[in-house]
Amino acid sequence: MINVENVTKSFRRGDTEIPVLRGISCEIPRGAFAFIVGPSGSGKSTLLYLIGALDEPTSGEIHVAGRRLDEVDQAGRDAFRRTEIGFVFQSFNLLSNLSALDNVLIPYMPIGEAARRRGDAIELLKQVGLEHRLDHRPAQLSGGEQQRVAIARALLKQPSIVLADEPTGELDSENGAEVYRYLRRLQQEQNSTVVSVTHDRSYIQEGDLVLEIRDGRIAE
């Protein structure tokens, strides 16, 4: 499903190149529930964004769902993110000017399909327990509720991959556990591949794939 081959990534800061990923190789099979762990600043988010085609590696190849990402053009990457990938970030997932419902419909707005997906979006918000919050703005929602809206948005497109970057980072343990409950349900019901960055190993369960990054490489 996801195949990362000898990927390096460095950032330029002023005149110096700062290598973050120094040759990462890993494989995440379809339907897996994978965690990326490692110390802060080790490049976890960087790897996740590379997989999600939000950024491009300095060298190496990434294959996702049969595509070689560096061979896909910009329009293809946009479509790939729109149809196959659900992102859930630590925070700032939602647009403050839109209601919960409209936030769920964001991917479909520019292509004029928002109205058609409305019913499904309401259904998904119900499933994450937000049926009374459809018209609420993000400011009127708690942190846990906001993350659930983001999960509903990821669910709506029935993604083959969900990429979550510390989705529980700003939540208490109760709300954090709930977020992972929804992610696991998604993985099981839709057979999606879930890749989540976390620094809290307590969410890891038997059978999960754990990738630990250390010094820019996968630690064995």
Place this chain on the structure above:
Amino acid sequence: MLRFAIGNLLSRPGRSSLSTLGLAVAIGGMVGLFSIAGGIDHLVASTFELIPGLLVQQRGAPVPLFSTLPADWQQEIEDIEGVSVVNAEVLVRANVIEGKTIISPPRFVLGVDIENRLRLKNGVYAECMEEGRFLRPEDAGTTNCVVSRQIAEEFGRSVGDVLRVNGYDVTIVGTYYSGSMLIDVSILMDIGTVRSVSRYDPDSVSVYYLETTGEIDDETVSRRIEQHFADRRLAEWDPSSAASRLIGPEMSLTDLFRNLDTLAKAGELDRPAAERSPEEDSPEGGENSERDALSESAADSVSPVEVRSADDWADEFENFMTDLDLFLTLMTGIGVVIAVLSIVNTMLMSVTERRIEFGILRANGWSRGHVLSLVTFESALLGVVGGLIGAALGWIATHVVNWTFPERIHLHAGPGLLLLSIAFSVLIGALGGAYPAWHAARLSPMEAIRRG
């Protein structure tokens, strides 16, 4: 998408409304400025529609008021093929009415050959009568007159009342109203009466107004008349004679400018008009035989008369309008530049604040193009609203001005101008948003999210 864009604009109400207001003022200014041109255009067109005939006047005279022609040319003009009715007109300024010095709007005493006037198919005034009656042949020699509705209203007179004009009492027998500010300025009387009360040379007229038979086109008739008189000599039109009549020219700004110009060049204003006789050095046709051989073009160039049709006047206005439009475009340009900068500023600030938003949108599959359209769309919306408000303001302003100065200014903001200015405003909005939009689309989504 529309709701989203509106929501984004409304979430920054202060800034959005300020830049909308800036745009509205620019667009309102544009409507206001171009309504001047529109008004002149409109007025000129509607005036010339009412005057379908040809006007024979002294060559060089900028307006009929400044023209003087021999009275005995009437018969000659009538005999020219293609001419049907010729009406002699004597035009003098009404300087004082009811003790009030008249400057603006100008008023004229127009002396007409009544009997002949009634033979015109379209006598301009007779068709526009409102109250009372038009002049009749038996009014010849009397001080019976027909005045425009505006003059009657200005001095609180109606049919049957007496009006004191230039020191003489005249009796109003009828009022007319044409709707054209250029025509509704006259006091019509018998030509003989006007000559005697204003001490106008009995052997002169100001101009001839004529109608053609319609069998030959106006241009040919005009050329024939000019050619017919090619061998006569009139005193060159003397700008200094115009000095006393200068204030409040009848036709237009162009003429005013040109009069001033001519006067400035002539440099001498000392010769009183009364001394002048139109036939000063006009021979009694003795040189005819020598001149017969002259070619047509040469003859044209020396004819002491010129024949003007509505089209000629219109052409002249066309030139003036081109200059005016250029000037108005420059003025509007200044306002527009300011409005564009204000929009660019507003949208750029908004875009900078929304980096994270754009990152979220991009992460959810929005392309650069989608982000670009969203921002451009928002700023075009500012343009729509600004344009609507501006056009409405401009439109109201032109009406207020017209209503306040009904006889001095006529502004016209037609639907064409209004629609154009709204469209222009949308364009400004979209263009003003283009750079900020490009800026927003260029942002790396990953960087935006990471900063958040």
